[in-house]
Amino acid sequence: MISGVSVPAAAMTELLTAVVGGAATARITAGERGRSLEMADGVRFLFDRNGHYLNDVNGWQLRMGLRTSSPATRATRSSAIKRVLGWYDERGLRWQDCLELAHMNRLWLSFRSAESPLVSKATWNQWMDHWFAFVLYAKQTGLVDDIGFNRSDVIERGRSARPVRALSAGEFKTFVQAADSSRMRAGCAACLGTGMRVSELAALRLSDIPDPQSPSNIGRAYLPATIMGKGRKVRTIYWPSTAIKWIQWYVNGERRLAVETLRQRISKQEITASQTFLTVGSGGSLIEQSTSPLWLAENGEPLSQKRWGKDFAKVSDRCGKNGPQCSPHNLRHSYAIATLSLLINAMLKKEMVDRHLGREEGRVYFMEPIREVKERLGHASIDTTMIYLDHIAEHRALLSMAVSELQATYFDA
Template sequence: MAKRRTKLQLMQQAGPPEKSTQSVDSIRNDFLDYLRGECHLAANTLAAYGRDLQRFLDWLGRRRLDAVRVGDLTEFMGFLNEQQLAPASVSRSVVAVRTFFKYLQLEGLVTENPAELLSAQKLWQRVPGVLSRRQVEDFLAAPRKTDAFWQRDVALLEVLYATGCRASEVCSLRLADLSLEQKFLKCTGKGGKQRMVPIGGRAIEAIERYVDELRGILAAKNPNRPEALFLSRSGRSLDRIQLWRLVKQYARRAGVDHQISPHSLRHSFATHLLAGGADLRQVQEMLGHASIQTTQIYTHVEHSRLKRVHQQFHPRA
């Protein structure tokens, strides 16, 4: 009897063979393959999730995944805050950990998901500052004819604000994606998803001037006949870093907040549309958001602005 009890205890301690033999590194790699193959995450998002997850696993050390409890995850949140990470980075880390434990549960590697009770910081609290309409006008007028590639830069900034596209989406635009007569652009978003985005007259004029006067000169510097719409001085496709630098350069010239980024124009695009009475579903479609909850962060931004106005001017606020 004693012999049988000892055998049972050993079996209980060992657990299922597939769980005990699979390393944490192997589980991590399988999870990233799952995000890549089944969730169709973009490469940049996948890389960010990988870094977030590795930070969590490094913090976890030798503790078993199936032994993690809500209290442990709360301690991890405190650790992230101690690292003085940006609120957006903390929130993304929480999403990565929650998704990871959901995957572990689906795979039968854990029986309970303690991360379900883990709450991330509210999305709307970490939306970057939105430019006013006057600031947008000053910013879009910042390129001067004395600038070497002013036609390209004017078109670039106009497209960012006119469409609300992400920096990566604007950089990947091709000539074939333009339907200027129909006032549309075809852009490729996260996960390779394509959508048609309307574009206004000012941006169309800027694009046509750039294509007529400058793009051919830049394209001639690259024998590979580039298809990209926006080209660098060497004739290659403009990348996100170059775009970011141009936005910073013209923001400084226009006297706009130094923290402005290409994404700030996307936020301003959405907020100004909603403030003007646009339907939330339509804005969601133009931004390419998979979930309307993501688009709703802009209603919070607009409500916050109205609240400040009320507190400032209402006699009984």
């Protein structure tokens, strides 16, 4: 359990210097941790269940505390961080490994479940404001490599509704049909088909897309490729052939027009070739290499990661309040749930066949799919992947598939 104590204002500057300078004591004894101190300033310094002083979190609190004049705001910030960190600490998880939207969905279920909410929507939003501010600081200072959610993903708006987790096949089709560009449709196919993060999506190059006409790929439904993921770790993903087709339509259509627009801007001397990914070839022609960025804006410049979030938000608005609301991470979540569900289903079938044939190979039909999905998503810890098990039964389309399979196996046999 995360615990905390507070100190008066006079000691804040001294503590900030000590903590940031690395001179803080690594471990606080039980007696020191339990000592009752004056809470004049509202800053609650946090310790883990073993009494270790949380340097990163407390250092951030001290920085923020020096900028905040209101003791009430300091107290609210400390309380919010304590509750979120406490939730992870109770489950034996490190906050550095808990920055996926799946973790936030599970956290939301613990505190804001419609059946028995423990906190109000206003309190939840207050927590998320402070928590997102901290993890953003952690990313900016290099404490973590990436954050798997945006503030808008975790803040409740309007009525207290459950956050989007996974899209059914029908919802995905509705969302894609509402898109007004082949780039957006290709991006949706890439996220849902491979489960990649939006940062990985934005960083794709032309050379990252496998060639379906390559002799080793002909006739294959899924084409393997490697990408550079979170923490600069290389991992293998599998591209569905349909997703490749959607990307090829974009490359041969909208992207080709964007490259031509870029060449025209260079010829008009609005920009120089050295400012772009184009190189000057023989005869002065402008050539692009296979390492050129895959996604281009309408003016021919590389598409930013933030632009993807804005484009998804626009399509969500176009779908209306009753239509599917989607972000790139929702599609990553959909990929994880669908893949995990189908792999478990396949393993259960294999188990039934093995038993029929008298082969007992052990009950691996949960762990093997989880390990496979962990590798595909690039999770550092299998605990992160395990969270998706909580959502499988909640995915309506997959539940329907399970019921149909049950009927075909047990009732129609």
